[in-house]
Amino acid sequence: MKIKNRQSPIVATNDMRRRRMARSIAERRDGPEQPMMTAHTIEETRADTRTRILDTADRLFRHYGYSKTTMADIARELEMSPANVYRFFSSKSELVQAICDRMLTDRDRRNAAILAEPGTATERLKRLLVQNHHMTVEALIVETKVHEIVLVAMEEQWSIIQAHISRFTDTIEALVHEGIAAGEFKADDPRKAARCVHQSYVSMIHPQVVASCMQNAERVPPEDLADFILRAIKA
Incomplete structure (x- = not known):
């Protein structure tokens, strides 16, 4: 009767140990297998x-x-x-431009939220203007170092700044359209009216202008200027 050769348990155990050791050495050398x-x-x-x-x-x-x-x-x-x-x-300039882009995107999001809120066009347009003033003040006072970043952005005249201004004007125009449809506003050219509203309120939202007027005792409250502008497009 022919007897089959069988590997002894000791030899088999040693083989397993050698294989495990080889894998361990390979992992230490190359790191664990990555997906x-x-x-x-x-x-x-x-x-x-x-x-x-x-x-x-x-x-x-x-x-x-x-x-x-x-x-x-x-x-x-x-x-x-x-x-x-x-x-x-x-460059550092490109990096800070990307940071400004994130800041402006967040502001755009908050502006869009006002557009979607309930209320009359008059109420929401005033809310939009006043909120943007407060966002500018917050950046200048609460986050004082942000002012330096904003100044760099304004001096460089990056396209992201102009794109944000255009989107802000678009939001104003959408509210003017709603106000005309509801009989709240009178304007033959909604886009022109939106630009006039924006430029009339720019002293309340332009960082450099706001910063220079913070301590001015004659400064008009943002709510009062918003009301004045709204009366102009209601006439």
Whole structure:
């Protein structure tokens, strides 16, 4: 009778140990096996890194100021190399432009919320104007370092600023249209009326003008100026 060769339990155990040890050495050398990165995953990772850089830069700018914060400071806070930060933003100016874009997008969102609220066109237009004044004051007083960022944005005349102004005027125009339809406003050209409303109220929302007039005892309350403008388009 032919007897089959069988591996002894000791030899089998040693083989298992050797295989486990080989895997352990490979993991220490190469790291644990990683899931395959798809194009979607890579894009998500880049977006997450970009957001982390923006969040960190925003926090440092608000704490130390724009001029006193360098790209190296931002990289150090993130525990990454400055070169990696520059992979996402070619300059500090580009970085602060992205931060301003986020700030203005948030303001656009809050303006759109007023447009969707209940109430007459008159009530909502006044609310829109006064709220934008308060948002500007909040940025200048509560977040004093933000003023420096805003000044940079205004001096550079970035397209994002002009795009925001256009969207703000669009929101005013939508309310003027509603007011005309409801018999609240009289205006032959709603777009022209919207521009007039915006430019008449600009002293209450332009950061540099608001900052220079904060201590002026003759300053008109934002609500009073809004009422004055509204009476003009009701005539």
